Amino acid sequence: PSGALLSAVWLLLGLAGAWGRQVLAAGEGRSLAAPRLDSFPAQVWQLELSAVPGLLYVLCARRGIYCLSPDPKSDGSDRDSEDGELPCALISVDPDACLLPDAALCTFTVVADKLVTLAQGPAHWKVQLFECPRPGEDARPRGQVGEVELSISSPLTGPLGEPTAPRFLPVLRCVSPAGPSTLLSRVQGSGGFLLERALFGLLFGVDASLLESPVILCGLPDGQLCCVVLKTLVTSKLSPGDPKALVKILHHLEEPVVFIGAVKTGSSAQDVGDTHPDCLVALGHDGRVLTIKAGCDEAGTLVPALREYRLPGPVLCAACGGGGRVYHSTTSELCVVDLAQGGVPSGDLGDPPSLLCPAGLGVCSVVTLSVLSEVPEGTRGLLALSTRGRLMTCRLQLSSEVSGPTRAAAASTGQKIKDLLSGIGTVSERLSSLRKAVEQRNKALTCLNEAMNVSCILLSGREGPKPISCTVTTAWSRPQLQDVLTATFWLENSSGLCLDRGWTLCVQVLTSASASDSDMASAATTYTIPVDRLGPGDRREVTLPLGPGEDGVLHLPLTVSCALHYSLREVMGGARAPSESSKDSSDECCPDVLPEQDGISLPLCEHTVDVLWCLRFPGLAPAHTQAPGLLGPLCDPVDTFLGSFLGPRSEPTGPASLRAKFLPPSVATIKVSAELLRAALGDHHSGTSLDCAALQWLLAENAALDVVRARQLSSVQGVAPDGADVHLTVREVAMTDLGAAGPLQTVEIQVQSSSPASLCGTHHAVIGRLQVMVVEQAARIPGPPDLRVQCLQQTYSSHETLLREVQTLRDRLCTEDEATLHATAQRLLQVHRQLRSPSLLLV
Structure with missing residues (x-):
């Protein structure tokens, strides 16, 4: 077979896991006979054929790199069989053929007279450079030339510290700038490829461009895509500095890198013989695709343009062909995508497409793939190896009559998919809105039902405490x-x-x-x-x-x-x-609606x-809960009037002292029938004297009720909201001159205060409670006791006379001068005291 085809066959058979340790060669167009082989000591991970000096390099798992001569040496038994099959080439594997024994080696590549290896360490990857043996020399490397370490994201050791075999093997490729002096112009099929000079300089720097040095690209299982300039690696042991500075990380795919290649995506991408790729391609195991091209920013400066795609995974193998095509194999089918500008329309001329549409080729279970160059014009050849060890050649038509409609159909299909997705999104949004409206209405109906139930139990009018x-x-x-x-x-x-x-x-x-x-x-x-x-x-x-x-x-x-x-x-x-929300926007209620x-x-x-709610009793509170000092009103008219008579003096002039000196405490009393009060108190009177129970009933809403009940008090000294003292006393008394059948047992409620306002307020509060009590007990008590009507008439007549005098005195206060004003005021106070004696009686 030809050199390119033989190289492809070596590469395919070496990477096929189903073939294990077997290595053989076959001619194109002929079936394979039963192979006669000599086995390697372990599974073959990689093969690479070097054109000069014509050696075959084989990497065995955990053994190292073997160097063999691919020229077959036939003996007398290797004759053509009767059916015309070609004899199989048998290569002897001698233990001395191990060129580089190293159990940590995972991948390698040959660059001219240099051997580049990638070894696995416990906490890093190690790139090593060796000089290959020359023709006629011993098949041993002449020594290590350079070395550099690559960092990893997770350790590569097992629980006992021993190195573990990687689940995915790393990828090692050699990239050279396109030109007449390129070292790899004759060995592109041996793991290296060319790259356009503009993109080469953007990715790898000015030093690599000026030196025209190949660059080693490393795709690691943790997703890192990094590079090392080969000529700087050669002199790494001679130059000072940190060797890690030689490593440059281009990107991180965040998944194992399984392929690195290059394609032409410009206007001449359809030229099959074009050997100047302008786009670097990297594929991940889960289907992530990275393309890097030379683009321009807003200022017109060349910058690397990165774009990521997503293809169905997992990706088992891949290969780059002419016309911007990338072939990749999944577990179900062999597919091809077009990265050229003529594929799916993109935004700018020469840019990769915005969407990749893989097309199936009708081949499945491909684990290794290679693109053939020596094929008839207008076609593309692929050499593939299946999981069952079947070697296949595929020929694809590249005519515009076939590719044009295919691309148009792909673009039309993409547009239809976008329209369908847009329609689905619109329907989904409408459905979501309707579903939300239905849920809100159902929730509103549930709330209204609960509101009706609450209204029924509160408006039912049943006796007892409300729910x-x-x-x-x-x-x-x-x-x-x-x-x-x-x-x-x-x-x-x-x-x-x-x-x-x-x-x-x-x-x-x-x-x-x-x-x-x-x-x-x-x-x-x-x-x-x-x-x-x-x-x-x-x-x-x-x-x-x-x-x-x-x-x-x-x-x-x-x-x-x-x-x-x-x-x-x-x-x-x-x-x-x-649809109803917009109609009701003008029906907003006014802010003053109740x-x-x-x-x-x-x-x-x-x-x-x-x-009575607001009285404070500082003397009843415990020491640790004593209320702070009480503040009186801001301005009391009575205190202002009394203070004007004193002038500047040394004695205290506070409200309490002024009231005590000029206004003796006023007293108001109310008498209630003991029978009426016992009926009103009911069970609250049991175990307690009637006077104590009456005081507790009056202070039922006051915060000091618990203390009054605990101490069984019948008299308390409190402070009104205006700061004046209020003395509240409850006691049982007998009225001898009112009852017709004898003394009438009553309970006297006495209110005493030096502030007329506080006295009136407390008196009014007591009367209000007694009025409610009388109304409630009127229907329960048979009738009032027998009273002396004459005594009641005398009391009423005397009160009528006093009320007329009060009205006369009030009118006189508005007309008299200051000389007689004091006497009139004194008489008015005396009349008010007479009106309260005898006190109000409730029977």
């Missing part, structure tokens, strides 16, 4: 320099339902205008707190400030109303179809926060 309740407690705090009254709301869900998205806790605080500002309307503040999610048995705590207001005064009483609000707009807003107009409001509770 969803809100309790309120008050406490004093001092976040800054002023005392602040805060309310803590406990929203508790005792039902089996869940309050999900759309529910809001609405708290409205209504402040009554003071007597001095009778022309002002009551102010209301509304707080909205999203519930988020309140499952069965869950409890949510919310703390809000109640006062004082901007004027620094806490206006009591306060009406605090709590309700659950369910927003239909929030729940139904996301349940609209995609919450009740776009949802459901369910009342929970309503409380009146009065002075």
Whole structure:
């Protein structure tokens, strides 16, 4: 056979794992007879035929490199058989033929008179350079010329530290710049190839271009693609410096490199005899393809242009042919891709295509591949070896009549695929939008169903505690320099339902205008707190400030109303179809719309926060929980009036001292029938005296209730919100002059304070509780006891006279001068005291 074909046969048979250690030669167009062979000591990993001096180099696994002469030496038995078959060449493998014994060698290449090897180390790869033996010399390398190490990403040793055989063998190729002085111009089929000078200089540097030195390309199993300039490797032992500086990493494929080659992708790529490739190609085992060309940046400077593709894997072997074609074999088929500009249209002239469309050749199970050069014009020949050891030749037509429609069909197919993918994407997006709308509507219906169930259990009107309740407690705090009254709301869900998205806790605080500002309307503040999610048995705590207001005064009483609000707009807003969202953009509600107009409001509770809620008892608190000093009002008109009479003095002039000196404590009493109070208290009276139980009932919402109950107190000294002292006393008394049948047992509630405002506020709070109690017990008690009507008439008549006098004194205060003003004020205070005695009686 011819030299090129013989080289291809040696290469194919050496790399075929199914053939193991066998080496043979055969002629083109003739079938193979039963081989007569001599075995190598181990599996053959690589063969390379050197044209000069005509030697065959063989790499055996874990043995080293053997050097043989490919010239067959026939004996008398090697005669033509009767059927005309050519005799098989038999090459004797002598143990002395081991040129370089080294168990770590994984691959090699021959460059002119140099032998380049790649050995496996425990933590690196080692590139070594030897001088090949000359004709007539001993078949031994004349010595090592250079050496350099390549770093790896993971160690190559087993658990006991011994080297492990690599799963993928590295790839070693020699690249030379195209030109008349190229060393590899005659041995391209022996593992080397040429590369256009412009791309060669961009990839390997100016030194390699000026020296016109071949470059060794290394493709490692960890994905690294690196290079070493051969002439610098020759002088690496003579020149100082770090040998690792000779290594340049071009790229990282992130998968084992299985092939390195070069093709022509320019306008002359269809020329079969073109020997100036302008594109470097590297293939990975999993199908990743890397192409590197010489391109221009925005400034017009030559730069290497890298592009990556993805092909179906795994790639078993590959080969580069003319016309920009790359042949590669997978586990299922032998395919070809076209990297020339005439393949799939690309963006710029001369650039590789943006998409690779592999075309099948109808051949499977190919493990080694080589491109034949000596074939008839207009065709392309391939030599392939199958996994079963079958050697095959394939001839492909390269005429434009065949390739043109194929490329057009590939481009048309690619466009159709893009259109189909675009249509699928549009339908998928629409389907996703509709699915989302359906899910939102289903979720909205579920939320509405839960809202109806919650509404039913809250509006059912059944007796007992509500399944969803809100309790309120008050406490004093001092976040800054002023005392602040805060309310803590406990929203508790005792039902089996869940309050999900759309529910809001609405708290409205209504402040009554003071007597001095009778022309002002009551102010209301509304707080909205999203519930988020309140499952069965869950409890949510919310703390809000109640006062004082901007004027620094806490206006009591306060009406605090709590309700659950369910927003239909929030729940139904996301349940609209995609086409409905644009129609309703102009129907946005005004910002002043009340919450009740776009949802459901369910009342929970309503409380009146009065002075009894806000009284503080510093003397009852333990030492370690003693409240901080209490701050009084910013400006008290009574203190200002009294202080104007004192002038500058050395004695204390605080509010307490002024009130004690000029205003004796005012007292207001209320008497309640003991029978009526016992009926109202019910079980709370058991085990406790009636006066203590009554005081606990009055302070039921106060924070000091637990201390009062524990100490069984019937009298407490507290501090009102304005800083004035308030003395609250409850005791049992008998009224002898009112009952017709004898003394009437009553409970007297006495309020004493030096501040008229605090006295009136506390008195009003006590009366409000008693009024509610009387209304509740009116239907349960048969009737009032027998009373002396004459005594009641006298009391009513005396109070009528005193009320008329109060009106007269108030009118006189507006007209009299300062001389008589003091006497009128003193008389007015005396009349007010007489109005409170005898006190109010509830029976």
